[in-house]
Amino acid sequence: MKNRFISLCFSLLVALSLTAQDFPRSDKRGNLIPDYSYCGYKASNEQIPWVDVKAFVPHIQGDATAYIQAAIDYVSSLPMDASGFRGAVQLDRGQFQIDGGLQISASGVVLRGSGSGEDGTELLGAGQDRTTLIRVAGRLDRMWTPKQAASKAVKVGDMFICVPNANKYQVDQTIMISRWATKEWIDQMDMNDFGGESSYIGWKVGDEKRPSDVEVHWERQILAISGDTLFLDAPLTCAMTTDEAFVQVQTWPGRIAQSAVENMRLTSTYDTENPKDENHRWMAIVLDNGEDLWVRRVQFRHFAGSAVFVTDHVRRVTVEDCQSFAPVSEIGGSRRYTFHTMGGQCLFQRLYAEQGFHDFGTGRLAAGPNAFVQCQADWSHHMSGAIDAWATGLLFDGFNGEGVLLSFGNRGQDNMGAGWTAANSMMWNCSAAMLANPTPPTANNWAYGAWGQMQGRFESADSFVKPQSLFYAQLAARNAATKDEVRKLMPVDTQSASNPPIDKAQRFVAAARRPAMKLVDWIDSLQVKEPLALVAQSKENTQWMKHYSTKQSKKKTSLMTLNEGVLTKDNAILSGRSQGVVWWNGSLKARYLANSSRPHITRWAPGLTGTGFTDDLNEMSDMMKAKDHLITNHHYGL
Template sequence: MRSLNIYTAIFTILLSTCAFKIATESQWQSKLVHIKSDGSLTYTPDEKGNQIPDFSYVGYHHGNTQIPEVKVVKSIAPDGTNDQQIIQQAIDEVSKLQPDKNGIRGAILLKRGIYKIPGTLQLQAGGVVLRGEGDQKEGTRLIATGKGQRSLLKINGQGKPASVEKTRTNITNNYVGTGSFSVNVQNASQFHAGDQVILYYPGSQNWISDLKMDQIEARKGTKQWQAEEYNLAFQREITKIEGDKLWLDNPVVMEINPKYTAAQVYAYTFSGRISESGVENIYFESEFQGDTDEDHGWIAIDFNNIENGWVRNITAVHFGYAAVSLGSQAKNITVRDSRCLDPKSIITGSRRYSFNNDGQLNLFMNMETTYGRHDYVTGAKTLGPNVFFNGKTRQSQSDIGPHHRWAVGTLYDNIDTDGDIDIQDRGNYGSGHGWSGVTQILWNCKAKRAAVQSPWVSGLNYAIGLQGQKYPGRFTDRPDGFWEGQNKRNLNPSSLYLAQLAARKK
């Protein structure tokens, strides 16, 4: 799947916008998002002021900058004996180079051939790119050899977000609706445009109770949700300040209701987080002993503690868990034009999460998978906006969507699966998965069937232009999500993400 780069895609959506001026009768638009003849968008809020958020500020540098073509500074070739050592030495060497003004050190070119990797490659510096000569077997082929569940390649900085002393201030709005880019605070004097801030929602017991997540039907191992485990920290940047109003680079994706949370804003630093590292044009493969083998390569590319990085044009075959997995501190990562094929594992929990996202402001686009369980998936407390755009799945072994414990703000845009897409209360699945998420949007997706429900409180989930069967999911008595245009073709815009991106770039 190599056909759609982001600029071609934007041009395509602009063409469709122009076509809309002529107004073909078969096109229809959502009641919630309206595209005008000039390509601009208008949003219809609900009675509380919530609207569909703008998902366009995700991925590498918020989609404002193209992924760079980094100059090669080191070339290597396999020798069949010490391949892991050869690659690791090259990574370590380039990691010591002085970065340029953009934080780039250079690319390592892995020449065409087979590289045998018995362990894990570690990349812990920013500005380093691993580039192969093709993501087919005949290209640059990295094989996780032998036994051991592991990541073949880990790109991982250090540390964690640290609050800046004396910057914490309360949000004073009576209510902030989903989709808003601003909040009012008690004291904005300590902030400046460009500051990195946390939009912080402390958990509360009355919120847990109204979600009924302290009432999960128990079985062995079930844990009721605890308020202190649901403190949500959305990472944002201040774009401007007007009095005590802070404008943010990305929207609120879960309503701020003082009934449930005493929300705050505070500045943070993250000194160990790296940036500007990427992986390109490589074929990743895991050895295995049988279709249910559990003791082999588990993740091809594993990111965490990194921002403004990327993966493009990779193929991963036979890994037990994922082609690409983004950890909770992976932010503004673009994963595109990539495939996860024919994983090998038992078909059960915590396996076959082909493209897994636990981080914030990340974009997955132009993906292809086979035989996965949860192909485009988020984990517990995955905080958005995040986007999965243009993904094809075949021989699905389970469902796509937010998996458990309250993902917030995910767009599934033009996802095409022969399995299910589910956004629901998962009840006592796992150790008490419960409500899988809020502000989860299916836009112009295709599925065998879908369950889209909205939680008892805190917002809605949406199915707009879904092609497929509607079914009740795990429970038949949960509130229905917002459904519009089921099995109705020619939704305009055909892609919400691309339309939002094009509209703000006008």
């Protein structure tokens, strides 16, 4: 284990030597450019595996929600193999109507279609409901030991943290490292308020009862322990003093791992007479309470919110070779966040999106590293990049945006006081209408190889730098088995000349006569050249159907009735307390949630479920029952 740590440290140094000639190794405070390559499924140390099919789902007419969910539940009940997988559910070709939502809530379960093209598998989210089409989520039941302050300061790029009594920790434990926001730091950042009467959305300091608005959390595994030092499995992406850095051991029994969605088309119905309709599906796929998950080769159409939304309870995710077309919604906040992460160590690669609002971006306090590699946004209505407060260790590598702003900037009051959005983040060989890369106080941002109008700090502007991909250069330095992944990158011609010799000019002219390859077509070509293997229906893979009945339960559920001011059920008088709701001001900040959130019925926070967000009404009913609350006295939604 100790040798593994030493090799990881060495790989970072090698990676830095492979990049642009003037690539800085560290700043005057000793902060490194992070190794962004620790993003993705298994931190990109392993390729996404093939999982054997254990349930085949033939096509049916009508609502297939319960039908497909039964197959998922069957595979979820199977034992895991030595690699941590239970099996895959393969859907037949054709269109499956989904009136409800599908959920994967067990580890090692893959939902696989028979292709994302016209002749493949389509899940059609029908009706006027906003229910998430596919939710991959475990239980939020994590626990921590009390916080312990770090004994030494942390620098950007460190893969270790020092603590007193390190002998109390164990190798392979998962720890949470938190960065508290001090008053001095917020003052230095000048984020107390944003002018006018905006102090209420300025960044706030935490205390023992309420967290800070800008408290960042990294999950890391302990690889080795030496003296007072815990060696980690991925770099830390923000500098911390001993007053800011804290460590806790984390346990999370209900978290799932190694589950996925792949090889299908997801579509939402909508009111075709209303091009801004919002009474239909918002979120196609939501990943929550999980690690080492993936989404690949999925095409999305007409969703109002996100194609893939990753919450802050998720780490080590790969989303690749996906395309999003023709979203339907109003143009504004919380809509069209096409590929969005609030989590850590997430890799989004070879993705295409059009007509989004924030097509590619990180949410509030996204604890890096996170990487967007070779992504393209066309006809976007706003920006990609860091969308909300203080995302650290963000990489945009080979991004191309037609008419798009790519920004790591200070958004001020936007998003309820986002302020500075990115720190210790990198733009590498990116092209956009405008690129904004300012340097925040107390941190760095970098940009190498940029095309477009520029604001902030840039090196090698209006030119390409080598290698084509920083992510894959860093990964190759610590993991030689990356050739299969590198060849999946769309080739980019980085040659240019203002006065080329005749032979080179002739090559340029010949190339100009051929239509340039577009990323959206390159993604299609990969799926044609390397299709995922499919199985035929068999007796063995339809065993799950014995456990499924198409007969609907005829059991009637008795309802409460109100008769002359008295609530009754089954002719018995009901008694209990009532609970109210609070008007929601739209905030999703941790401080607000800890202090003011209560159960609600009409609150809508796209992609986020739980008290303070979009309440699960079944969970809310169970909570009311446990507290002897009979009714919720609900004001109309605001």
